[in-house]
Amino acid sequence: VEKDDLALIVSDKPASAAAMFTTNRVQAAPVRLSKQHLKASGGQVKAILINAGNANCATATGDKVALESCRAAAKLLRTQANRVLPASTGVIGVELDGSRIVNALPALARELNAARFPEVARAIMTTDTRPKVSFHSVRLQKGEVRFAGMTKGAGMIMPNMATTLAFLLTDAALTPAQLRPMLKAAADRSFHCLSVDSDTSTNDTAVVLANGASGVTPTPKERQVLQEILCWVMEDLAEQIALDGEGARKLVTICVRGARDSQSANQLARAIANSPLVKTAIAGSDPNWGRVLSAAGNAGVPFDPAKVDIWMQGIQVCKGGLAAPFAEDELKQKLDRRECSIRFSIGGSGKGESRFWTCDLTEDYIRINASYRT
Amino acid sequence: VEKDDLALIVSDKPASAAAMFTTNRVQAAPVRLSKQHLKASGGQVKAILINAGNANCATATGDKVALESCRAAAKLLRTQANRVLPASTGVIGVELDGSRIVNALPALARELNAARFPEVARAIMTTDTRPKVSFHSVRLQKGEVRFAGMTKGAGMIMPNMATTLAFLLTDAALTPAQLRPMLKAAADRSFHCLSVDSDTSTNDTAVVLANGASGVTPTPKERQVLQEILCWVMEDLAEQIALDGEGARKLVTICVRGARDSQSANQLARAIANSPLVKTAIAGSDPNWGRVLSAAGNAGVPFDPAKVDIWMQGIQVCKGGLAAPFAEDELKQKLDRRECSIRFSIGGSGKGESRFWTCDLTEDYIRINASYRT
Numbered sequence: 001v002e003k004d005d006l007a008l009i010v011s012d013k014p015a016s017a018a019a020m021f022t023t024n025r026v027q028a029a030p031v032r033l034s035k036q037h038l039k040a041s042g043g044q045v046k047a048i049l050i051n052a053g054n055a056n057c058a059t060a061t062g063d064k065v066a067l068e069s070c071r072a073a074a075k076l077l078r079t080q081a082n083r084v085l086p087a088s089t090g091v092i093g094v095e096l097d098g099s100r101i102v103n104a105l106p107a108l109a110r111e112l113n114a115a116r117f118p119e120v121a122r123a124i125m126t127t128d129t130r131p132k133v134s135f136h137s138v139r140l141q142k143g144e145v146r147f148a149g150m151t152k153g154a155g156m157i158m159p160n161m162a163t164t165l166a167f168l169l170t171d172a173a174l175t176p177a178q179l180r181p182m183l184k185a186a187a188d189r190s191f192h193c194l195s196v197d198s199d200t201s202t203n204d205t206a207v208v209l210a211n212g213a214s215g216v217t218p219t220p221k222e223r224q225v226l227q228e229i230l231c232w233v234m235e236d237l238a239e240q241i242a243l244d245g246e247g248a249r250k251l252v253t254i255c256v257r258g259a260r261d262s263q264s265a266n267q268l269a270r271a272i273a274n275s276p277l278v279k280t281a282i283a284g285s286d287p288n289w290g291r292v293l294s295a296a297g298n299a300g301v302p303f304d305p306a307k308v309d310i311w312m313q314g315i316q317v318c319k320g321g322l323a324a325p326f327a328e329d330e331l332k333q334k335l336d337r338r339e340c341s342i343r344f345s346i347g348g349s350g351k352g353e354s355r356f357w358t359c360d361l362t363e364d365y366i367r368i369n370a371s372y373r374t
Numbered sequence: 375v376e377k378d379d380l381a382l383i384v385s386d387k388p389a390s391a392a393a394m395f396t397t398n399r400v401q402a403a404p405v406r407l408s409k410q411h412l413k414a415s416g417g418q419v420k421a422i423l424i425n426a427g428n429a430n431c432a433t434a435t436g437d438k439v440a441l442e443s444c445r446a447a448a449k450l451l452r453t454q455a456n457r458v459l460p461a462s463t464g465v466i467g468v469e470l471d472g473s474r475i476v477n478a479l480p481a482l483a484r485e486l487n488a489a490r491f492p493e494v495a496r497a498i499m500t501t502d503t504r505p506k507v508s509f510h511s512v513r514l515q516k517g518e519v520r521f522a523g524m525t526k527g528a529g530m531i532m533p534n535m536a537t538t539l540a541f542l543l544t545d546a547a548l549t550p551a552q553l554r555p556m557l558k559a560a561a562d563r564s565f566h567c568l569s570v571d572s573d574t575s576t577n578d579t580a581v582v583l584a585n586g587a588s589g590v591t592p593t594p595k596e597r598q599v600l601q602e603i604l605c606w607v608m609e610d611l612a613e614q615i616a617l618d619g620e621g622a623r624k625l626v627t628i629c630v631r632g633a634r635d636s637q638s639a640n641q642l643a644r645a646i647a648n649s650p651l652v653k654t655a656i657a658g659s660d661p662n663w664g665r666v667l668s669a670a671g672n673a674g675v676p677f678d679p680a681k682v683d684i685w686m687q688g689i690q691v692c693k694g695g696l697a698a699p700f701a702e703d704e705l706k707q708k709l710d711r712r713e714c715s716i717r718f719s720i721g722g723s724g725k726g727e728s729r730f731w732t733c734d735l736t737e738d739y740i741r742i743n744a745s746y747r748t
Contacts, residue, residue, distance in 0.1 A: 026671035026679045026695075058667055058679065060696050092664025093697045156651060156668070197650045198572075199665075200672045276571045276650070277530060277743055284744030290466025291573075293432055294530070297400035298574045305400045305432065321400075322434050323467045362744075363737040369651055370658030370736075 006101060007123035008108045009048040009167060010077060015211035017045035018179035019085070020187055022204030028055050029062030030086035031203060033070065037082040043176025045209055046083035048167060049073045051101060052124050052152070053090040057202045065098035072102040076109040087165050087205045089152060090126055121150040124165055127246055127368055128154045134236040136229050143216045145172040147229055151237040155246040155369060157196035158274070166191065166206040166237060172226055173212030182227045183208045190234035193266065193356045196245035197365070198274040206234075242357035243338075247364030250340050251357065252282055257345045259352030264301045269356035271299035272344065279361035285335035287328065289317040292342060307347025313340060320347075380475060381497035382482045383422040383541060384451060389585035391419040392553035393459070394561055396578030402429050403436030404460035405577060407444065411456040417550025419583055420457035422541060423447045425475060426498050426526070427464040431576045439472035446476040450483040461539050461579050463526060464500055495524040498539055501620055501742055502528045508610040510603050517590045519546040519600065523607040529620040529743060531570035532648070540565065540580040540611060546600055547586030556601045557582045564608035567640065567730045570619035571739070572648040580608075616731035617712075621738030624714050625731065626656055631719045633726030638675045643730035645673035646718065653735035659709035661702065663691040666716060681721025687714060694721075 019038060021031050038045075049069055056062050070084040077084075088096070121131035132153075137146040153164035168183075187206060208230065218226055243251040254272050259265035272278055275295035281288040289310045297305070310318035313334040315326050340360075393412055395405050412419075423443055430436050444458040451458075462470070495505035511520040527538035542557075561580060582604065592600055617625040628646050633639035646652055649669035655662040663684045671679070684692035687708040689700050714734075 024668060024671040025673075025675070025677060026667055055664070058664060058692070058695050058697070091662075092668055093692065094664075095697075156665075199649055199651050199669065202668045202671060275573055276739070277573050280740050280743035283740065286745065288465075290429070290432060290468075291530075293400050294398060294466055294576045295573065297398035297576060299399075301399070303399060318432070318467065321432050323432070323469075361740060363740045365650070366654050366657065366735060366737045366740065369654035371660065 005052040005123060006104050006108060007050045007120040008073065009120060010112055011046060011209055011211040013211045013213060014044050014046050014083065015209035016174055016176045016179055017043050017207060017209050018176055018183045019205065019207040020183060022200060022202060024200050024202045024204070026057065026202045028057035028088060028203045029059065029066045030056055030088045031205060033063065033066045034085045034087065034205065037070070037085055040082040041080070044083060045085055046079040047073055047077055048085045048087060048207060050087045050124050050165065052126050054088060054094055054096045055090045055092045055203050056088040056096040058093040059095050061095055061098070065096050068098050069101045072105050076105055085207060087203070089124065089165055089203050092202060117148060117150070124152045126152065126154070128152050128244055130244060132237055132240040132244065134233045136233050138225060138229055140216055140218055140222045143214055145170060145214050145216050145218070145226065147233050149233040149237050151241060153241045154244050155197055156199040156201040157194065157241060157245065158198045158200050164201055164204055166234070168206070168208040168230060168233060170208070170210045170226070171212065171214035172210050173217040174210040178223060179208050179210055182230055185227060186231040186234045189231050190238040193269070193354065194238040194242055195270060195273045195358050196242065239357055242359045245359035246368045247362040248359030249362060250282055250338055250360040252340045252342065252359055254356040254358065255341065255343045256354045258348040258350050259301065259346055260348065260350040261352040262354060265352040265354035266356070267301050268296050268299045268344065268346070269354040271295050272342065273356050273358035276361055279358065282335065282340055283360035283362045285332045287312050287317050287331045287335060292344065293318065296344060303346040303348065309345040309347060311343040379426040379497060380478050380482060381424045381494040382447065383494060384486050385420060385583055385585040387585045387587055388418050388420050388457065389583035390548055390550045390553055391417050391581060391583050392550055392557045393579065393581040394557060396574060396576060398574050398576050398578070400431065400576045402431035402462055402577045403433065403440045404430055404462045405579060407437065407440045408459045408461065408579065411444070411459055414456040418457060419459055420453040421447055421451055422459045422461060422581060424461045424498050424539065426500050428462060428468055428470045429464045429466045429577050430462040430470040432467040433469050435469055435472070439470050442472050443475045446479050450479055459581060461577070463498065463539055463577050466576060491522060491524070498526040500526065500528070502526050503618055506611055506614040506618065508607045510607050512599060512603055514590055514592055514596045517588055519544060519588050519590050519592070521603055521607050523611050525611040525615060527615045528618050529571055530573040530575040531568065531615060531619065532572045532574050538575055538578055540608070542580070542582040542604060542607060544582070544584045544600070545586065545588035546584050547588070547591040548584040552597060553582050553584055556604055559601060560605040560608045563605050564612040567643070567728065568612040568616055569644060569647045569732050570616065613731055616733045619733035620742045621736040622733030623736060624656055624712055624734040626714045626716065626733055628716045628718065628730045628732065630728045632722040632724050633675065633720055634722065634724040635726040636728060639726040639728035640730065641675050642670050642673045642718065642720070643728040645669050646716065647730050647732035650735055653732065656709065656714055657734035657736045659706045661686050661691050661705045661709060666718065667692065670718060677720040677722065683719040683721060685717040
């Protein structure tokens with residue numbers, strides 16, 4: 001349920017929860033409090049309370065405001081404060097007025113309604129241009145299980161544990177201990193393969209809630225299926241973030257093959273994705289593969305440049321580290337599309353692969369960020 | 375001496391040389407050949423041959439073209455090919471036509487003249503808007519010793535060993551073995567504290583030549599003075615690169631204090647300097663210190679956010695990790711200046727300090743790089 005820039009996600013039944021938080025050394029008050037609450041409640045969550053526009057980070061009253069907001073929500077929902085997880089997103093270093101949240105809560109709580117899921121996704125936006133949601137369901141032996149996910153984020157995006165804010169809900173019956181490795185594995189394949197501008201925020205939070213409302217307790221084998229579905233939902237959300245990157249006009253998918261292991265492949269893909277020169281080349285529909293090669297060379301991963309092959313939009317532009325002949329005009333036209341792909345093979349026999357999302361870097365990124373705060 | 379985009383630096387006497395090259399895994403042909411030549415000649419250099427516009431990197435004929443160019447220059451200058459260091463800068467992955475260089479060399483060699491130093495600095499430019507030179511002289515016991523330096527670079531700048539191209543010349547009498555640690559120490563305090571866009575190029579090269587033409591062989595103590603002067607010249611050049619960063623309107627100097635050691639301080643300063651959100655805030659004259667704090671939090675260096683103090687243009691904006699009261703309009707006006715400073719203290723008692731240069735990130739960076747190659 002949403003009201004302006006405040007949102008409340010409530011589970012009818014108390015839900016099992018697992019969460020991941022930013023690895024930034026500077027952590028916002030709601031991140032610190034969420035960690036405490038998860039520990040105190042043994043991973044049981046009734047609600048998530050989210051405000052957008054103010055990160056409640058580097059604030060003198062931060063801890064107090066976060067706690068009081070949770071207490072107010074808990075009172076309305078007749079639960080304990082530590083069953084409420086707070087999350088904030090927005091500007092850093094500005095005091096957050098807790099009374100505004102507390103005063104808005106009763107109206108929010110009255111309007112709880114599952115159909116308003118997309119409105120919540122809209123309420124948590126900051127510089128996002130559109131809400132980001134993803135749904136999936138699967139029929140297991142004992143019945144159907146559903147997943148719903150939402151996320152926000154457009155700038156300060158290079159998730160390292162999670163991104164900005166992501167909330168994943170399922171009605172499967174799962175314990176916190178079962179959820180934790182599922183979330184970790186899904187984040188590694190989704191949000192950890194995403195960068196808009198190489199900045200990891202102070203408020204990154206990803207929470208998965210499983211309230212068992214479906215009545216379906218999955219078998220160990222079925223849990224693997226659910227793990228896969230959680231991953232799909234999070235991949236879908238991560239792609240939506242890249243495509244809605246601040247100022248972005250294009251989603252760029254980078255695939256790296258032939259690395260020693262998946263970590264090396266991820267490092268290479270990340271270096272390519274974070275290169276402003278690669279991102280501006282894509283903005284200009286310029287098949288400038290030399291920048292891709294140079295960016296990969298800075299990843300700290302050993303490889304032989306003479307064995308590198310590169311494709312853009314499926315067209316080979318570099319073969320054995322040298323220019324491959326291609327029709328420049330044709331490729332430039334293909335790079336005008338909304339979805340661009342870069343495939344980078346380091347020519348080794350390694351099984352390490354990575355698929356990484358980013359976006360192009362345009363003048364609008366500058367315009368948005370040269371004036372966001374004031 | 376320069377002719378269009380080709381330049382030749384010749385030492386009347388053979389000079390002692392030391393050089394540093396890019397740490398990018400992908401190294402251009404002239405980088406590889408320069409390393410070989412320095413080894414073969416025992417650090418003796420007669421000339422440096424530089425072309426701009428084509429990096430001679432990821433090219434099938436790269437090694438051959440670089441070698442033939444050096445041979446042609448050596449013949450004209452009556453020296454051995456391994457006394458000539460080649461250097462290239464420009465687009466990656468396009469074959470370089472060696473005959474153009476070989477044919478242009480005789481005219482270049484005829485016009486050798488020390489007064490044309492600034493013209494050489496102009497010839498090696500790519501997206502630079504102005505040539506970058508620096509001079510310094512010092513009177514030692516036995517006579518005067520002079521230093522002259524030039525560099526180029528505006529994009530793909532985060533030197534890791536050296537930047538793009540930098541040539542430092544002195545008429546002091548020094549051996550290659552004496553020059554090497556001097557160059558390393560000076561680079562650590564200058565080019566290694568510089569980032570325009572976090573991309574390290576495939577062609578980074580810094581060479582220092584000492585030909586002894588002054589007749590002055592410095593004492594060990596005087597060598598320390600010369601080391602200091604070399605550092606000043608390189609700091610001056612590094613600052614000029616930051617100020618001429620692609621699309622940049624402002625030079626940003628970041629000072630970090632209180633870190634455990636200078637490496638931690640450098641890591642913090644680099645993380646702040648490479649944050650696109652910090653750089654766009656400076657472009658917009660927005661005293662958004664929250665972005666500075668968040669960027670530092672991603673440096674991988676432990677610190678207590680509650681002890682952080684931040685100043686912008688000498689005005690404290692963050693005290694103990696919280697907003698410090700300041701006159702916003704006054705600071706915004708001060709941030710409109712061409713030189714901006716960010717001071718970041720992590721509040722520890724450590725002696726680690728770093729002074730790092732970068733520039734603001736503007737729409738013009740995008741415009742330049744969305745269409746550089748084609």
